[in-house]
Amino acid sequence: MAVITYREALNQALREEMERDERVFLLGEDIGLYEGAYKVTAGLLAQFGDKRVKDTPIAEEVIIGAAAGAALTGLRPVAELMTVNFALVAIDQIVNNAAKMHFMFGGHATVPLVVRMPAGGGHQLGAQHSQMLDVYFAYVPGLLVATPSTPADAKGLLKSAIRDENPVIFLENEALYNTRGEVPEGEHLIPLGRAEVKRQGSDVTIVSHSRAVLWALEAANTLAKEGIEAEVVDLRTLRPLDMEPVLESVRKTYHAVVVEEGWPQYGVSAEVAARISRDAFDYLDAPVARVGGAEVPMPYAKVLERAAMASPRAIVDAVKSLRQRTGS
Amino acid sequence: MELEREDLLDLYYYMRLSRAIEERIRKLYLQGKIVGGVYCGDGHEAISVGSAYTLRKGDITAPLHRDMGTHLVRGLSPRQVFAQHLGRRTGPTRGRDGNVHTGDLSVGTIAMVSMLGTAIPVAAGAALAFKIRGEPRVAMTYIGDGGSNTGDFHEGLNFAAVLDLPVVVVIENNQFAYSTPLKRSLKIRDIASRAQGYGIPGVVVDGNDVLAVYHAAKEAVDRARSGGGPTLIEAKTMRMRGHSEHDDAFYVPKELLEEWSKKDPIQRFETHLRSVGLMEDSLRSEVNRRIEREIEAAVKFAEESPYPDPSELTEGVFKPPRPSLHIQPRKAANL
Numbered sequence: 223m224a225v226i227t228y229r230e231a232l233n234q235a236l237r238e239e240m241e242r243d244e245r246v247f248l249l250g251e252d253i254g255l256y257e258g259a260y261k262v263t264a265g266l267l268a269q270f271g272d273k274r275v276k277d278t279p280i281a282e283e284v285i286i287g288a289a290a291g292a293a294l295t296g297l298r299p300v301a302e303l304m305t306v307n308f309a310l311v312a313i314d315q316i317v318n319n320a321a322k323m324h325f326m327f328g329g330h331a332t333v334p335l336v337v338r339m340p341a342g343g344g345h346q347l348g349a350q351h352s353q354m355l356d357v358y359f360a361y362v363p364g365l366l367v368a369t370p371s372t373p374a375d376a377k378g379l380l381k382s383a384i385r386d387e388n389p390v391i392f393l394e395n396e397a398l399y400n401t402r403g404e405v406p407e408g409e410h411l412i413p414l415g416r417a418e419v420k421r422q423g424s425d426v427t428i429v430s431h432s433r434a435v436l437w438a439l440e441a442a443n444t445l446a447k448e449g450i451e452a453e454v455v456d457l458r459t460l461r462p463l464d465m466e467p468v469l470e471s472v473r474k475t476y477h478a479v480v481v482e483e484g485w486p487q488y489g490v491s492a493e494v495a496a497r498i499s500r501d502a503f504d505y506l507d508a509p510v511a512r513v514g515g516a517e518v519p520m521p522y523a524k525v526l527e528r529a530a531m532a533s534p535r536a537i538v539d540a541v542k543s544l545r546q547r548t549g550s
Numbered sequence: 551m552e553l554e555r556e557d558l559l560d561l562y563y564y565m566r567l568s569r570a571i572e573e574r575i576r577k578l579y580l581q582g583k584i585v586g587g588v589y590c591g592d593g594h595e596a597i598s599v600g601s602a603y604t605l606r607k608g609d610i611t612a613p614l615h616r617d618m619g620t621h622l623v624r625g626l627s628p629r630q631v632f633a634q635h636l637g638r639r640t641g642p643t644r645g646r647d648g649n650v651h652t653g654d655l656s657v658g659t660i661a662m663v664s665m666l667g668t669a670i671p672v673a674a675g676a677a678l679a680f681k682i683r684g685e686p687r688v689a690m691t692y693i694g695d696g697g698s699n700t701g702d703f704h705e706g707l708n709f710a711a712v713l714d715l716p717v718v719v720v721i722e723n724n725q726f727a728y729s730t731p732l733k734r735s736l737k738i739r740d741i742a743s744r745a746q747g748y749g750i751p752g753v754v755v756d757g758n759d760v761l762a763v764y765h766a767a768k769e770a771v772d773r774a775r776s777g778g779g780p781t782l783i784e785a786k787t788m789r790m791r792g793h794s795e796h797d798d799a800f801y802v803p804k805e806l807l808e809e810w811s812k813k814d815p816i817q818r819f820e821t822h823l824r825s826v827g828l829m830e831d832s833l834r835s836e837v838n839r840r841i842e843r844e845i846e847a848a849v850k851f852a853e854e855s856p857y858p859d860p861s862e863l864t865e866g867v868f869k870p871p872r873p874s875l876h877i878q879p880r881k882a883a884n885l
Contacts, residue, residue, distance in 0.1 A: 281709060292675040318665050328641070
């Protein structure tokens with residue numbers, strides 16, 4: 223199996239879906255000639271021409287609004303926003319238009335639309351360029367949210383997202399574009415709504431998504447050296463949220479730590495912890511622990527930024543304090 | 551297309567039907583049968599009917615809250631209108647939404663969203679789809695004087711202009727954005743002059759003259775269909791009632807309403823039809839009877855229709871995944 227980067231895997235998914243279905247087209251800022259701020263659309267203008275790779279003015283509301291209109295009338299647009307931070311300018315089109323059209327039409331219209339954008343921080347880009355914001359979208363009935371952590375998942379989830387009949391918010395992660403991994407060639411589909419155990423273990427369950435999965439795996443390696451075997455579950459999509467592998471794992475390990483890159487208050491970890499408490503309460507030896515970013519706008523200085531972000535170290539500490547508490 | 555006798559009588563019929571339906575909606579509102587927001591297009595009938603009448607099957611419109619006429623011309627039936635307003639299962643949104651928040655792609659309408667201006671990017675997107683597929687189809691949408699100040703208005707028009715999209719945007723300048731008069735929200739005299747800023751044609755038209763609206767819209771639609779890009783049409787009129795039925799519009803000077811009631815678009819068109827020998831008392835009575843019959847039957851249908859079943863509450867939030875994905879759910883994932 224070929225080893226490629228997360229960026230190349232996304233590019234492969236776009237290329238294959240555009241070859242497979244001529245209704246698929248791309249629109250966004252600087253995605254054509256410039257091939258995207260993060261080069262995910264490299265080579266696509268050259269291969270498919272400017273009818274199917276549309277550079278747009280810097281105007282996020284119209285990018286999403288026009289994508290919704292094109293989706294309603296039979297095309298399958300994949301919109302790129304330069305970063306999730308800019309999605310806030312288009313949140314009205316995403317939440318009030320794209321997410322509600324199917325429902326407001328009484329179910330007889332569909333909006334097969336994908337909005338791709340990188341999220342996450344860690345590059346000293348400051349408060350307005352380092353946000354995760356995944357819960358903004360996962361909160362809304364009518365939106366599906368994918369947050370791949372590996373190149374293989376990036377490809378498989380993006381292909382499924384493009385084939386889905388619903389609006390899908392596809393959150394890439396800036397820090398993952400250069401990560402490498404084995405990716406199946408050709409038809410490789412990962413259904414939306416299927417979490418995956420990324421590492422097996424018997425002592426503690428670490429639940430995570432997007433970049434936090436990598437931190438969880440690194441933490442698991444550290445813990446293994448101390449004789450603690452962590453099981454790492456990758457949610458992969460936030461809506462649909464597939465809790466079954468999480469609950470199955472907790473029923474085996476009796477301990478759960480939920481990790482996210484974003485702010486934990488009202489966050490993904492809050493939802494997952496609530497569900498574990500509801501559905502696996504009798505199996506828990508301790509309250510569910512949560513690890514996330516510090517509750518501050520992301521600072522610029524490296525030492526501050528590092529202190530504000532979740533990390534493998536923070537996960538290791540959380541696991542240890544959880545186990546200390548239960549004396550295991 | 552030159553308007554034939556049948557077309558002229560159609561325009562008249564749709565304007566009358568639009569107003570009569572809204573009169574009946576108001577009655578049902580006062581009886582407490584329709585609740586929530588009720589928005590009426592009194593005085594706007596020439597704009598909604600005249601513009602929509604230029605469209606063909608396959609074209610797309612995204613009407614706003616004063617555009618009952620557009621819905622009717624495109625093919626929404628009075629039965630659907632009342633079932634929608636009364637929140638019945640037989641309405642086009644099956645009780646999911648109310649009043650004018652309805653669309654039906656099979657007749658080419660997109661449901662409106664309360665955030666004004668946001669329909670312009672959506673219409674531009676529909677037009678983009680037509681252009682990508684090389685289809686001679688047109689997208690038309692509407693905006694008010696107030697809504698023309700939103701970012702979406704600008705983003706949508708600029709996008710449509712840059713990409714040469716087959717879009718027609720009709721501004722219904724009715725002089726009030728809820729309670730805010732024009733002079734407090736706009737520094738310019740003609741909103742159509744903003745078209746210059748996008749490099750597209752901008753046209754001002756008498757919004758109470760259905761033939762003038764029709765001809766301006768026809769020219770714009772023809773241009774869009776033949777690849778000439780978007781047009782901004784400003785139809786000047788007056789909002790003859792409050793913003794919605796809970797608003798008595800105390801802030802609108804009485805003289806202004808008196809002045810504009812003399813220019814009522816339906817009365818005016820009727821006078822025109824009489825002057826060219828196409829309208830007489832017997833025909834007028836016939837149209838009245840037809841509309842009355844249709845509305846009675848529609849209200850009866852709606853009132854006898856069932857409400858939606860609460861057990862279907864979560865239906866229609868998501869479209870189930872395509873079978874081609876071969877998803878074998880391990881367990882129904884909680885959407």
